[in-house]
Amino acid sequence: MKQTFLLLLDMVFVAVAIWAAVAFPFGRTDFTIGAVEIFCAVFTILASAVVFLRLGLYRAVIRFMGQQAIWAVITAVSYSTLILGASVFFTRADTPRSMPFFYWCLALLLIGGTRLTVRAYYQAKLRSMSKNVIIYGAGESGRQLLTALHHGDQYRAVVFVDDDTCLQRSVINGLQVARPEDIAQLIDEHNITQVLLAIPSASQERRREIIDSLVGLPVHVRTVPKINELVAGRASVNQIQDIDLDDLLGRDPVPPYPELIDRCITNKVVMVTGAGGSIGSELCRQILMSGPSELLLLDNSEYALYQIQRELNQMMQENNLDVEMIVLLGSVQDQRRLETIYRTFDVQTVYHAAAYKHVPMVEYNIAEGVANNVFGTWYAAEAARKSGVETFVLVSTDKAVRPTNIMGASKRFAEMLLQGLAQRNTKTRFCMVRFGNVLGSSGSVVPLFREQIEAGGPVTVTHPEVSRYFMSIQEAAQLVLQAGAMGTGGDVFVLDMGEPVRIIDLARRMIRLSGYEMQLDARLADHIDIEFIGLRPGEKLHEELLLGSSVTGTGHPMIMRAEEECLPYSQMQRHLVELMRYCDVMDCDGITSVLNAAVSGFGGHEARHDYLWRKQGKVARKKSIAKVIPATAPASNVQELFPDKS
Template sequence: MSAVVWLLVRRSPPPPFHFSGWLLLDLMIVVGALYGAAIIGTDALARPANEMWLLGASVQLIATSLIFILQGLYRSVIRYMGQQAVWDLVKAVSYSTLALASVSMVTSLSLPGTALLVYWLLLFVGIGGVRLTSRAWHQISTRADARRVIIYGAGESGRQLLNALNHGSDYRVVAFIDDNPDLHETVINGRPVLGAGDVPSLVEEHVVGQVLLAIPSASQERRRAIINSLVGLPVRVRTIPKISELISGNAIVNQIQDVDLDDLLGREPVPPHPELIGRCITDKVVMVTGAGGSIGSELCRQILTSAPKELILLDISEFALYSVDREMKSLCHRHGLHFPIITLLGSVRDEQRLESIFKTFSVDTVYHAAAYKHVPMVEYNVSEGVANNVHGTWSAAWAAHRAGVGTFVLVSTDKAVRPTNVMGASKRFAELILQGLSQIETPTRFCIVRFGNVLGSSGSVVPLFREQISSGGPVTVTHPEVSRYFMSIREAAQLVLQSGALGTGGDVLVLDMGEPVRIVELAERMIRLSGYDVERDNMFGEQIDVEYIGLRP
């Protein structure tokens, strides 16, 4: 008896009103199913009113109540009902029917098999129907103001995304879009699957605000083609993580995010050469200066995959160093990597400390990413900019020479070419320092890598544009004809790592970044991908202006 009581307490739901309301409704359905079975299933019980019938019905109500509670019918959250809840309902109704058969024999009601079948059908339809109705009503009431979206991709990832969105009330999926013509005009979980040509009419008819890309395995070229086809529509384009991130466990399918920065490049990413990346890293002691910055932290992520003997992180910012240290150790734990990660606070201007570090840990390779790279900031803080970018590079490079470090790679910039600002001039000076050291007898190979504008780095226009778009604009651009070469932060890090193997001493390596991109075109592309119109589109959607602020002196 105590076991039965424990089961009842364990399986019955905590909210009393929820429990009593559903139980009362279910018992009314049981009574209706009993009468229906009697009327439809047998003529002998067409008008059940005798005492034996009332006794049998009372026993059946009590038995069914216990069965429903023990089966956990009242612990299910109605709006999240799935296949398991349906299976629990099938079992509960079947047990109730068996109980009715037993009651029929004990009370001499002698119900025929047809009556029991009718009872099962009526009870299943009644119990299931009220729950489905409640679920549908909840979805309608909570999603009246939900954002209407289209899922691009009707494969497994798209279906998982639909299921995830159905569990919330923020999004309402209108339809699937897929490039496979065999899927067109089919229906998946109540949503039609249509072709890419139907997107404009869907957006207009259903006032769709977002298109969610659920094609994680698509090539970069295919993703870019799809995004280009959506740029002219008044919708925000977002995406689920790439297949590599899903497989590695770094992301899950319902982590909706903005379009990947690689999709803004306007060209295919340059593939790396793994054998070059590993040449200066695998089984070597590697050090990254400025490890807490955007470039430095990406270098650390890439270095992990090549199994260094030891990784040393140096940064002057305590918080930045703490953050990158936590991330690196988390990545090592996730991927089963086992090598020491050493975090050191310090300035690259401290030559003696750097030499001591290089000798103490027998450093083989140094990636020098510590620098001030914000043009306006360095322009207003000339002495600090020069001290960090020039003196810091001299101190680090000379310490590496004295300590016998094998390879020293300087992260430079294309602004060092015929520099027009202090930041570019300071980086050019740093390059000349390394080229000068390469002329003396030294055990260290000094290499220089020049970047274009790195999408997503702290010095890039992309974070600024995103911030301006999220605040409603305007997006500020210096001049309509200004253009820049762009590369992704992943490309930038891979270029640095490969250059250590390619350089012979004093070499300047540059990535082939294709054609330059006009900054205003990048800004307008980001505005449209965020679901806004640019003023010159002459459309009636919500607009964000591009404001020209003039070239810096």
């Protein structure tokens, strides 16, 4: 219906142009029109309708029509003019010789001009509704981004900004290129709301310098994907996104050594426990690119396993990889299933990422948290030893160092179990990898801050002085993979993560990069407050990576091997039996007492927050352990923990 109306309107324009093309040379409108002239006009109108339809003048959306559509109008009017001229010539119609020229000009003005007018009207309307933005980077990516923005109604680019002095003060695609020093002035002049970084090939250091220069300006800083994502086809220039998590780090990412990553993976059977989690899924992505012969994914979450399986299948298709992938539902607390899996698939390398890591959540569920983190690690490691697995790598945390919470203590206890196993005569190499907070992982602070900023605040910070070590999720996975190649048995590896980052500074940086201020500014209507809510159960102000100061170097300049004391294997056995006894009856005081005795720096912790413990009225109530549980562990439990024990 719309196309029919436009076609009829154009034919009206053709008729008006024919009439006016005759009237202009005569200089009057009361001229006589004969039958031959009427035939020429009717024939031109009908033939022009066919030509206009064949050239696709009505397929283009007028308000978005571009250069190609304009050329189609010129071509169509030119053909219409040739038809008119031919009909006049062959019928010998009585018309001025200049009539075809006037007709071409008038038809082009009426048919093309109305389209351009409609397009200009819609673009003006869109500009009034769109946000004014600055494109930082006038290179190829910046120009592509500008073209993409022209076809949308969300953003309107008003100026380029570039560091290249050769480009400054020039005009590219209708936009002037300004200096970075002029950004603050441009923001005021043009009411800029966002700065879009179109510098995908810039180094990490240069990106950070640019982002630091924009912190504090009343604009939301966003970016296009990096050059490796664009080249790989995983993203396009018009996919505008928030600042990368890597850009929030206060240091350069630690570069990986590919030969270390490949050593325990390439052409080997590799298994990842907790494969659906944040760290586990990133491990799977990087392992897949190193070419294992088989990749086994184990998780007790059906949905998480399904999601990572879909993603990895897509990765294999995009990168033309041929890796056999096996997805397995199961719990790391099922030692028999683990041992069956290891033996059936002849697993050579295990990355143990299955754990409960959320500090307050484990404080609320002490028995289950300890059972998963401690016994899950023990069963997975013992099954690996018995099955002849070559390398077993535990994903640990900086919260295991002088812990103030059950989660950290359970992870340190798991580390000590592996150190104890490494003391035995075993073919399996056991090692641990300890790192700080992972940006973007589930339950981490960055996604929480982003949600709070999008909701308008406030941003909640536990304490003004709280600080944490941070690393990207890619770095964390690379560290785990490289450590497996360097371990000799019982090793604890840590990353040189630079200085810890204050959470309050991270919150301020994210707020400012989102275009807000922390307090109401006379110039700005939008602001987001920071609210201090106090430390959560088990949290401490500052995390550490090392128990002592004794560290040695490794094959990687940014990875250190910690020299830490550990308990004899026989003593760890006794603690493990005690811990299982207390977990069986969900005695939180008993669990805490074992962790206090075994884990250095964990003394004085009390079970005050466990939901079951509180509901049962046992919080802060000291009881005689002998009255609650038997003095010796049940024989079945000992056999389950130490099946080869006589």
